[in-house]
Amino acid sequence: MRPLQVSLDQVIQNLLNSKKYSSLRDMLIIMNPSDIASLFQDLPVDSLPLLFRLLPKELAADTFVEMDEEMQELLIQGFSDRELKEVINELYVDDAVDLVEEMPASVVKRILRQAAPEMRKMINDILKYPEDSAGSMMTTEYVSLHPQMNVSQALSRIRQTGVDKETIYNCYVITPDRKLCGIVSARSLLLSSEQALIEDIMESHVISVNTMMDQEEVALMFNKYNFLALPVVDQENRLVGIVTVDDAMDVLQEETTEDMEKMAAIVPSERPYLKTGIFATFRQRIPWLLVLMISATASSMIITAFEDALAAQVALTAFIPMLMNTGGNSGSQASVTIIRGLSLNEIQYKDFFKVLWKEIRVGVLCGVTLAAANYVKLLLLDRVSFLIAAAVCLTLVLTVILSKIVGALLPMGAKKIGLDPAVMASPFISTIVDILSLLVYFQIATLLLGL
Amino acid sequence: MRPLQVSLDQVIQNLLNSKKYSSLRDMLIIMNPSDIASLFQDLPVDSLPLLFRLLPKELAADTFVEMDEEMQELLIQGFSDRELKEVINELYVDDAVDLVEEMPASVVKRILRQAAPEMRKMINDILKYPEDSAGSMMTTEYVSLHPQMNVSQALSRIRQTGVDKETIYNCYVITPDRKLCGIVSARSLLLSSEQALIEDIMESHVISVNTMMDQEEVALMFNKYNFLALPVVDQENRLVGIVTVDDAMDVLQEETTEDMEKMAAIVPSERPYLKTGIFATFRQRIPWLLVLMISATASSMIITAFEDALAAQVALTAFIPMLMNTGGNSGSQASVTIIRGLSLNEIQYKDFFKVLWKEIRVGVLCGVTLAAANYVKLLLLDRVSFLIAAAVCLTLVLTVILSKIVGALLPMGAKKIGLDPAVMASPFISTIVDILSLLVYFQIATLLLGL
Numbered sequence: 096m097r098p099l100q101v102s103l104d105q106v107i108q109n110l111l112n113s114k115k116y117s118s119l120r121d122m123l124i125i126m127n128p129s130d131i132a133s134l135f136q137d138l139p140v141d142s143l144p145l146l147f148r149l150l151p152k153e154l155a156a157d158t159f160v161e162m163d164e165e166m167q168e169l170l171i172q173g174f175s176d177r178e179l180k181e182v183i184n185e186l187y188v189d190d191a192v193d194l195v196e197e198m199p200a201s202v203v204k205r206i207l208r209q210a211a212p213e214m215r216k217m218i219n220d221i222l223k224y225p226e227d228s229a230g231s232m233m234t235t236e237y238v239s240l241h242p243q244m245n246v247s248q249a250l251s252r253i254r255q256t257g258v259d260k261e262t263i264y265n266c267y268v269i270t271p272d273r274k275l276c277g278i279v280s281a282r283s284l285l286l287s288s289e290q291a292l293i294e295d296i297m298e299s300h301v302i303s304v305n306t307m308m309d310q311e312e313v314a315l316m317f318n319k320y321n322f323l324a325l326p327v328v329d330q331e332n333r334l335v336g337i338v339t340v341d342d343a344m345d346v347l348q349e350e351t352t353e354d355m356e357k358m359a360a361i362v363p364s365e366r367p368y369l370k371t372g373i374f375a376t377f378r379q380r381i382p383w384l385l386v387l388m389i390s391a392t393a394s395s396m397i398i399t400a401f402e403d404a405l406a407a408q409v410a411l412t413a414f415i416p417m418l419m420n421t422g423g424n425s426g427s428q429a430s431v432t433i434i435r436g437l438s439l440n441e442i443q444y445k446d447f448f449k450v451l452w453k454e455i456r457v458g459v460l461c462g463v464t465l466a467a468a469n470y471v472k473l474l475l476l477d478r479v480s481f482l483i484a485a486a487v488c489l490t491l492v493l494t495v496i497l498s499k500i501v502g503a504l505l506p507m508g509a510k511k512i513g514l515d516p517a518v519m520a521s522p523f524i525s526t527i528v529d530i531l532s533l534l535v536y537f538q539i540a541t542l543l544l545g546l
Numbered sequence: 547m548r549p550l551q552v553s554l555d556q557v558i559q560n561l562l563n564s565k566k567y568s569s570l571r572d573m574l575i576i577m578n579p580s581d582i583a584s585l586f587q588d589l590p591v592d593s594l595p596l597l598f599r600l601l602p603k604e605l606a607a608d609t610f611v612e613m614d615e616e617m618q619e620l621l622i623q624g625f626s627d628r629e630l631k632e633v634i635n636e637l638y639v640d641d642a643v644d645l646v647e648e649m650p651a652s653v654v655k656r657i658l659r660q661a662a663p664e665m666r667k668m669i670n671d672i673l674k675y676p677e678d679s680a681g682s683m684m685t686t687e688y689v690s691l692h693p694q695m696n697v698s699q700a701l702s703r704i705r706q707t708g709v710d711k712e713t714i715y716n717c718y719v720i721t722p723d724r725k726l727c728g729i730v731s732a733r734s735l736l737l738s739s740e741q742a743l744i745e746d747i748m749e750s751h752v753i754s755v756n757t758m759m760d761q762e763e764v765a766l767m768f769n770k771y772n773f774l775a776l777p778v779v780d781q782e783n784r785l786v787g788i789v790t791v792d793d794a795m796d797v798l799q800e801e802t803t804e805d806m807e808k809m810a811a812i813v814p815s816e817r818p819y820l821k822t823g824i825f826a827t828f829r830q831r832i833p834w835l836l837v838l839m840i841s842a843t844a845s846s847m848i849i850t851a852f853e854d855a856l857a858a859q860v861a862l863t864a865f866i867p868m869l870m871n872t873g874g875n876s877g878s879q880a881s882v883t884i885i886r887g888l889s890l891n892e893i894q895y896k897d898f899f900k901v902l903w904k905e906i907r908v909g910v911l912c913g914v915t916l917a918a919a920n921y922v923k924l925l926l927l928d929r930v931s932f933l934i935a936a937a938v939c940l941t942l943v944l945t946v947i948l949s950k951i952v953g954a955l956l957p958m959g960a961k962k963i964g965l966d967p968a969v970m971a972s973p974f975i976s977t978i979v980d981i982l983s984l985l986v987y988f989q990i991a992t993l994l995l996g997l
Contacts, residue, residue, distance in 0.1 A: 125751040129770050253736055263733055264715050264774075281732055282714055285704055300576040318799060319580050321792035323715075323774065340791055341772035347795070348769060351802050352886055355809075359882035359972070360875055367892045368883050373904055377911040380879050384946075387875055388916055391868035395928070398864040406860050413849040415863075416870060416980050417842035423874075424811055424838055424973045428831050431810035432819050435803055441818045453824055460828040465839055477846070495835075521810070521972045522875045529867050 104137050111142050120149040128154060132161035140166075144173040156185035163370065164197045171202055180209040187261045188217040189234035189342065195222065221336070229313045230306035232346065233327045233336030238266040242276060242294035246287050249279070262339055265324045268297050275301055275326055275334040303328045306335060311350045315440065317343040354438060358431065358520035360387065383522065390526045394533055401537045410479055411540055414487045415533070417469075422494040422532040423525035425461060429454055429502030430524050434516045437506060444511055454499040462495035486540045493539075494532040501527055555588050562593050571600040579605060583612035591617075595624040607636035614821065615648045622653055631660040638712050639668040640685035640793065646673065672787070680764045681757035683797065684778045684787030689717040693727060693745035697738050700730065713790055716775045719748050726752055726777055726785040754779045757786060762801045766891060768794040805889060809882065809971035811838065834973065841977045845984055852988045861930055862991055865938045866984070868920075873945040873983040874976035876912060880905055880953030881975050885967045888957060895962055905950040913946035937991045944990075945983040952978055 110119045123131055123146070131150070135143055135158075147170055150158060159167065159182055171179060183191060183206055191210070195203050195218055207215055217235045224230025238260050240249050249266065257263040266284070268277035277297030287296050303326040304313050316325060317340055325343075327336045353363040360383035364371060371379075398405070398415075405412055433450065436442035442450065466488040473484040502524050506516035561570045574582055574597070582601070586594055586609075598621055601609060610618065610633055622630060634642060634657055642661070646654050646669055658666055668686045675681025689711050691700050700717065708714040717735070719728035728748030738747050754777040755764050767776060768791055776794075778787045804814040811834035815822060822830075849856070849866075856863055884901065887893035893901065917939040924935040953975050957967035 127751075127753060127771055129772075250736065257733070257737055263736065281736070282708070285701065285714065285732070286708060300578075302578060318795050320578055321580075323791070340774070340795075344769050344791075344795060344798070347798070348890070352890070355806070355882055355886050358806075359878045361879050361883065368887045369893060369897060369900065373907045373911065376904070376908045377915075380876075380908065381912055381915055384872060384875055384879075384912060384916055385919060388868060388872045388920065389923070391871050392923070392927075394867035394871075395864040398867070399861075402860045402864075405863060406857060409853050409857050410850075412856060412863055412866075413846040413853075415866060416845035416849070416984070417839060419867060419870070420842050420845075420976060420980065421835060421839045423976070424835055425831075427810045427972060428812050428835075431806055432812065435806050436819045439799070439803075442820060446820060449820065453827070456824045457827045457831065460824065461832055461835060464828075464832055465835060468836060469839065472840070472843070476843075521878065525871060525874070529871065533867070 103134065107134065107138065107146075111138075111146070116145075116149060119146070123150060124154060128157035129161045131158045132166075135162065135166065140169060143170060148178075152181060152185055156182050160186065160190045165370075167194065168198060168202060171198070171205070176205075176209055179205065180211075183210050184214055187234055188214065188221065188236055189232065189261070191218050192221045192231070196226075224306055227310045228306060229304045229308040229310060229327050229338060230336070232310050232313065232342050233306075233338050234261050235336045236260045237324075237326075237334075237337045238263050239334070240266050240268050240279060240293050242268055242270070242292070242297070244293045245289065246284055246291045246293070246296070247289040249284055249293055250289075253281075253284075262324050262337070265337070267326055267334055267337070268293055269334050273333040275303060275328055275332055277301060278326070301326065303332075303334075304338070305330070310346050311438075313338055314343040314346040314350070318347070350438075354434070354517045357515060357517035358434065360384070360520075360522035387522055387526050391529070394529045397530065397533045397537065401541075404537065404541060408483070408540070408544060410483055411486070411536075415536070418487070418490055418494055418532045418536055419525075419529045421465060421491065422498045422528040423521065425458070425495045426498035426502035426524040426528045427521040429457075429499045430506050430520050433503050433506045434520060437510055437516050442507075444507060447507055450503050450507065451500065454503040455496065458496035458499035459492075461499070462492035465495060466491045482543050483540075486536070486543045489539050489543075490532065490536040493535050494528070497531050497535070498524070498528045501531070554585065558585065558589065558597075562589075562597070567596075567600060570597070574601060575605060579608035580612045582609045583617075586613065586617065591620060594621060599629075603632060603636055607633050611637065611641045616821075618645065619649060619653060622649070622656070627656075627660055630656060631662075634661050635665055638685055639665065639672065639687055640683065640712070642669050643672045643682070647677075675757055678761045679757060680755045680759040680761060680778050680789060681787070683761050683764065683793050684757075684789050685712050686787045687711050688775075688777075688785075688788045689714050690785070691717050691719050691730060691744050693719055693721070693743070693748070695744045696740065697735055697742045697744070697747070698740040700735055700744055701740075704732070704735075713775050713788070716777075716788070718777055718785055718788070719744055720785050724784040726754060726779055726783055728752060729777070752777065754783075754785075755789070756781070761797050762889075764789055765794040765797040765801070769798070801889075805885070805968045808966060808968035809885065811835070811971075811973035838973055838977050842980070845980045848981065848984045848988065852992075855988065855992060859934070859991070859995055861934055862937070862987075866987070869938070869941055869945055869983045869987055870976075870980045872916060872942065873949040873979040874972065876909070876946045877949035877953035877975040877979045878972040880908075880950045881957050881971050884954050884957045885971060888961055888967050893958075895958060898958055901954050901958065902951065905954040906947065909947035909950035910943075912950070913943035916946060917942045933994050937987070937994045940990050940994075941983065941987040944986050945979070948982050948986070949975070949979045952982070 135146060147155060195206060210218060220235060221231060236259055238253055238257055240252065253263050264281045266279045267275060268279060270276050277299045278301050279293055279297045283296050302320065306327055306329055324337045324339045326334055327338060329335050356363040362379045362382055364379055433442060469491055470484055470488045473479050473487060505519035509516045509519050586597060598606060646657060661669060671686060672682060687710060689704055689708055691703065704714050715732045717730045718726060719730060721727050728750045729752050730744055730748045734747050753771065757778055757780055775788045775790045777785055778789060780786050807814040813830045813833055815830055884893060920942055921935055921939045924930050924938060956970040960967045960970050
């Protein structure tokens with residue numbers, strides 16, 4: 096399961112060049128759609144339509160879903176209307192919706208024109224829900240059963256209608272007015288007697304989500320409850336769709352990447368790094384760099400205010416980077432821990448004082464340890480005067496404690512007022528901690544050294 | 547699906563106090579094991595054994611799995627041998643293994659004594675594999691079929707043996723010498739005719755993983771291929787177990803948290819923040835703080851070396867924090883992007899030069915933009931001399947470019963030599979960038995201002 100070898104590309108390239116299409120087809124049809132899509136990625140674009148046409152209908156659709164937007168758009172532009180129709184109507188509706196959301200308007204028009212009326216209706220239904228909601232990530236293709244059916248009737252219903260459904264492992268039991276009243280797993284169908292009634296074997300305490308729930312919350316529920324699928328209901332508890340575990344995993348992955356980007360002062364993007372142009376990457380990075388650079392004016396002003404003091408004791412300047420860095424690192428440790436805890440629901444706002452008290456104590460431990468180590472180093476290695484060493488070490492203790500407090504409280508405060516805590520990570524924390532550490536440093540230096 | 551209301555705790559507490567056990571049982575049995583475990587977490591520990599005994603056998607085992615270690619240990623210590631036996635033998639073997647790995651030795655002895663011989667053998671088999679390997683996260687409870695069976699025989703085999711299996715949705719087809727030769731999903735069993743032979747409907751191009759594969763790689767395969775389960779084979783392609791999607795999600799979550807912790811210069815731990823004592827948190831945080839603090843000595847030495855220059859031009863000192871911060875932030879942006887890309891396999895080592903070239907160009911764009919903004923600010927707002935403004939802005943351009951290069955290359959280099967790229971994040975990068983930016987700054991200042 097190592098990453099694909101280059102040689103495979105070359106084999107395909109050679110087969111393509113010598114027009115051995117049936118051998119190519121034999122090679123491709125035993126592969127997983129996701130691997131075929133990766134392979135296609137590395138081949139010359141002009142051979143794609145040809146290669147794609149070699150795939151059997153269902154494999155073609157599954158492979159299409161795994162491709163990135165550029166390749167999808169390229170293929171669609173090369174498709175005849177008949178080919179487009181075939182691919183679109185073979186897709187699961189949630190994948191069709193993703194496609195429609197990503198393609199430019201002209202392509203979307205063609206897609207919707209070629210979609211079967213039923214497919215078009217399902218696509219439009221899902222498109223109504225806000226981005227990042229449970230409604231927007233669900234599929235409307237699921238197996239529904241009625242409470243009065245018996246197991247054998249249910250199984251034959253699955254056999255009749257199951258082919259097109261994204262999962263048949265959870266079947267949803269609904270009343271005549273489409274209210275969700277239970278769930279039956281394929282497992283219990285297979286393990287129950289053929290005469291048993293669905294209402295007797297169904298799980299009637301159903302955990303469901305509302306169409307408007309945030310997709311990250313939905314994804315975290317999969318993690319918590321180990322579900323394979325989760326029903327989505329409207330305000331009246333009518334079943335409108337289901338979310339499956341593979342989509343939940345994708346959402347978790349995306350949201351984590353987004354969090355990490357925010358934590359590094361990057362404006363998040365959904366495109367992979369190597370697929371993003373340099374101007375797009377520049378636009379992701381420059382806003383926060385500018386804001387943080389301007390904010391650092393505060394540090395400059397503090398230093399300017401204490402210019403005379405510094406001129407009198409130039410040795411003090413040498414320790415500014417170390418103090419700011421250590422403060423920044425201490426603050427980041429606290430903020431990253433809290434941000435992650437908040438996003439996994441391991442920490443809640445009600446834990447505010449518990450967190451604060453814990454960070455103060457950890458801050459004291461870290462601060463004192465660092466100051467002690469530094470004191471020895473300052474006197475033995477740097478050979479500074481006793482008073483300067485004392486000023487540096489006292490500042491260190493206070494800075495570390497302050498940093499831990501700031502690093503823990505800013506993310507919690509952000510969450511409380513409805514901001515994303517992830518923004519309150521290293522870069523932002525460092526800027527604040529810099530200001531605090533300089534103020535503390537000069538204050539202490541002024542007192543001890545009588546500047 | 548909001549987090550549980552406090553009132554539920556209170557209801558249970560009241561029912562407990564008034565000894566309404568049958569009502570309590572009625573309340574609990576309709577809940578999901580994961581919710582019951584969260585509820586128990588908030589109740590007084592001495593009521594746990596009693597509450598736990600109210601649960602039916604299977605629900606009790608499922609709830610037990612969802613509890614944290616302390617509660618599990620506490621319960622086990624309160625269990626009679628018969629109770630322990632019941633819970634242990636009701637567990638799926640991978641959960642039993644997790645339990646054995648987490649409990650202290652004395653508890654493990656009791657667990658293994660009470661486990662049925664078959665369960666004990668399975669636990670010991672899995673314990674042989676290294677931590678974090680596919681073997682250690684797999685379960686040995688799966689449905690196996692033979693190629694010559696027909697669908698109806700396969701279904702009746704599932705009915706007979708499926709109850710104890712973690713999943714029946716993927717069945718594994720093995721030859722008499724246990725070699726894995728195919729996979730049949732419950733879906734194709736249900737959708738095929740009863741007479742069809744397994745070997746005709748099975749998928750024979752099986753994607754499997756080796757027992758020794760790293761668990762993060764395994765988990766990422768679930769993401770890539772949208773599997774519900776993945777077979778684990780030994781060196782001779784004999785089937786030894788399966789990994790299920792719920793465990794893959796847990797691994798992804800854990801590995802992401804671990805990455806974030808490393809990126810914030812924290813020694814990773816598997817315990818949630820609020821469950822970690824302050825000394826444990828201190829031990830997670832102090833090592834890197836110490837290392838990075840000592841490393842900052844280099845910055846101090848550079849400043850000391852240029853002490854006379856600084857004394858002559860005190861205004862230069864004021865911009866040190868801004869330069870170091872902007873450099874650090876620029877480097878973090880690059881490093882976090884690359885670290886995430888590497889861990890999702892979106893970036894590989896072969897992309898080295900592509901990444902380098904991209905970061906240089908983005909670095910130039912960001913550097914020039916920041917310098918231009920800063921130049922205006924320096925002249926209009928800070929009213930520094932033209933030469934000082936020029937020195938600061940030139941340094942800014944070079945620092946940002948250098949930071950982007952360092953931020954991108956260190957994680958890739960770490961990966962190449964087998965280190966975890968996540969360590970090469972903000973804190974480490976900042977320390978290096980500080981040194982670089984100071985060197986550049988003083989060099990340029992010396993040249994321009996003739997210090």
